[in-house]
Amino acid sequence: MARRPRSERPERTRHPRVLTMGNSPTGTSETVDDEEEEQEPSVHPNQTEVEDHDTSEGETTVAPPNDGGGAGGAGAAAGAAAGAGAAPVPTGGETEAPDEDEPEEESEVPEPYESPDPSDSPEPPEDCEHPDDSTDEEEDEEQEQKEAEITVHTDPWDATGWGNEPDLRRLQKIFGGNLTVEYNPLPPRTIDEWDSTIEMPTVDDLDLPESTTESYRALIAAQRQGLAREYLRRLRIAALSDGRDIEDEYILIELAEETGLDTDQLRADMANIDVPEPSGEMPRIEAMIGDLPHSWVGNIESGRIFARMVGENVQPEPTGRSIPQFVMEYEPVATTEVAETFELDRNQAVAELRQSENTVPRDPGVEAFWVTV
Structure with a gap:
């Protein structure tokens, strides 16, 4: 391809480039002037798109895709020369070397919707009244009796x-x-x-x-x-x-x-x-x-x-109720009633009635019924 005379080329702003270790024979970084011929903007290996920069008045340089043909060779050579250099910036801007350790921002991918966990729900205020389940259970038990x-x-x-x-x-x-x-x-x-x-x-x-x-x-x-x-x-x-x-x-x-x-x-x-x-x-x-x-x-x-x-x-x-109280409520009370009510045999019932100062046989000498005195 024939090269145009320098006088016919549009004026371009020269930017210094930084060469990283591995590209310099001495293993150190040095600054060189841009090459005279037009080169495509270099693209960071992790960058998928290059923003448009205004390099001349009324003219915009857009980087084509770096994925094939002879352009791939030129892009590779430019990448080797530029290393991790920065993309062109508008005229009058300051040149700044990019930080290789800083990862580029990735576009956010919406996460799938998940229903809220009840345990993450906000707790009600402390002064909020809570129903007392134990009280309800006690009331239910009382109602069942x-x-x-x-x-x-x-x-x-x-x-x-x-x-x-x-x-x-x-x-x-x-x-x-x-x-x-x-x-x-x-x-x-x-x-x-x-x-x-x-x-x-x-x-x-x-x-x-x-x-x-x-x-x-x-x-x-x-x-x-x-x-x-x-x-x-x-x-x-x-x-x-x-x-x-x-x-x-x-x-x-x-x-x-x-x-x-x-x-x-x-x-x-x-x-x-x-x-x-x-x-x-x-x-x-x-x-x-x-x-x-x-x-x-x-x-x-x-x-x-x-x-x-x-x-x-x-x-x-x-x-x-005690035996004397029982006799007082139902008198005259039969010995059989005392024995059955207080789970005693007849002899035990008679003994208990005799020991009480408040109970005596209704009929003297006959221990069939008892009354109080």
Whole structure:
């Protein structure tokens, strides 16, 4: 290729070049003038693009791709001569040798989106109220605890019901306020036979009444004064244990007075009570244990009812009542009731009752019933 005369070439600004070790014969850096012929701008080995620089007035030099043909040879020669030299800068600029140790900026590549980690979430302020899970669990446990209610459908002549009293007393001592025992008077009935095998005190030869109408009237009248349970107990002891005729109004009034009832009011109420027709309804026990109904006819066992109540989440709540306190609440109290309620045999129960200064036999010399003094 013919070279143009120097006078026809456009003026160019000369820049010193820096030769690094390896390109200088002496192994040191030296500065030389640019060669007279036009050369393509050198490109750093790690640089993929050369910015345009204004080297003359109104003229821009752009570096072509350094990837082939004869231009590759010229580019290689220029690279050897320039080493790690800087690219041309505009006229009037300062020449500065690049820092080979400084890496070029790389374009940022967006990272793939990741869902936020819950553990990295900002924590709420300290004064923010947090729900107390333990409190909720305690409330749930309290709500799950249930109660039981036992209803005894009976009358004073119900010998089986009289025999179930020790078991009911024991359950009441174990479950305390979680168990309620109520008594519902049976309508008048005719009694043909009775259970003489119960462990509670009974007479050997019981004279059964033709009808229970009068004792029914008296018991309903006592309900109106709030002493039906206490009066029922007095009537049972008189009829079943002492062999007295509780269908006699005189005896009914006498026992009412011992119970603490207003006898005048009792007489007035008895005269105004409507007596239902006999229905053949028999004594029984019905219970609502938790949310489930239960029913028993005949003798019951406190152990089985206990297991059922605990199974329905009715929790024991022992009353802690002592033997003298127990006697005071239910007197007269049978020795059998004390033994069953406090898990003693009969001899142990008698010994405990004798040792108490507040309890004595109801009948001197007969340790069947106990009262307080």
